[in-house]
Amino acid sequence: MLGLAKRLRARIFQASTSEVYGDPAIHPQPESYWGNVNPIGPRSCYDEGKRCAETLFFDYYRQHNLDIRVARIFNTYGPRMHPNDGRVVSNFIVQALKGEPITIYGEGQQTRSFCYVDDLIDGIVRFVDAEPGFAGPINLGNPSEFTIRELAQQVLDIVGEKSKLVFCPLPADDPTQRKPDIALAREKLGWEPRVKLEEGLKKTVSYFEDLLLEGE
Numbered sequence: 001m002l003g004l005a006k007r008l009r010a011r012i013f014q015a016s017t018s019e020v021y022g023d024p025a026i027h028p029q030p031e032s033y034w035g036n037v038n039p040i041g042p043r044s045c046y047d048e049g050k051r052c053a054e055t056l057f058f059d060y061y062r063q064h065n066l067d068i069r070v071a072r073i074f075n076t077y078g079p080r081m082h083p084n085d086g087r088v089v090s091n092f093i094v095q096a097l098k099g100e101p102i103t104i105y106g107e108g109q110q111t112r113s114f115c116y117v118d119d120l121i122d123g124i125v126r127f128v129d130a131e132p133g134f135a136g137p138i139n140l141g142n143p144s145e146f147t148i149r150e151l152a153q154q155v156l157d158i159v160g161e162k163s164k165l166v167f168c169p170l171p172a173d174d175p176t177q178r179k180p181d182i183a184l185a186r187e188k189l190g191w192e193p194r195v196k197l198e199e200g201l202k203k204t205v206s207y208f209e210d211l212l213l214e215g216e
């Protein structure tokens with residue numbers, strides 16, 4: 001894709017990830033942080049794959065002056081997630097709607113910061129439309145941080161279910177904390193997320209309610 005963009009002199013966007021920070025020792029994570037990634041663990045192919053892609057993007061930027069844009073996307077959720085994609089927001093909502101137990105991995109004290117999809121899209125569009133020469137990398141995510149237990153509680157409150165929590169083994173190398181520093185996005189793009197977790201979860205619950213009804 002980089003070769004194609006070079007030949008066509010096209011602008012090219014990489015949807016990178018907060019996973020480049022691994023299990024971060026610095027909190028919240030600014031773009032200048034190099035990360036703490038296990039190179040041989042079970043999630044390394046994703047983390048290192050995205051890191052390698054960032055490297056290639058910046059090589060093309062330096063060597064060929066290609067107009068690249070690299071955004072590091074933090075946890076994002078919203079309508080149209082796949083019900084079985086295994087991520088925490090979709091899992092918890094589908095479990096709560098079906099009255100099934102909520103699967104907490106580990107103690108649920110690990111944190112994530114969840115960005116509603118419309119906010120993310122707005123950030124991406126602003127970034128790719130920004131002036132040439134601003135390559136990033138730039139963090140796009142919502143800096144409001146929650147433990148996984150807190151997320152479970154919010155989902156249950158919205159759905160109005162009293163599902164019990166079941167505690168499952170924590171996957172290897174699961175980051176213990178994650179929260180974006182979005183000072184750069186604020187400064188360069190005038191961007192910050194607007195949708196609070198509760199509001200975004202309500203919209204997502206309503207999407208999954210309709211989806212599950214259709215499947216009945």
Ligand code: UDP
Nearest residue numbers: 086087088089091103104105110112148174
């Ligand atoms: N998680 C959980 N229960 C689930 C799915 C995920 O407790 O049913 C936890 C998972 O261990 C992680 C967090 O929720 O700590 C976010 O997981 P997800 O896969 O959504 O995103 P990522 O780990 O890539 O941030």
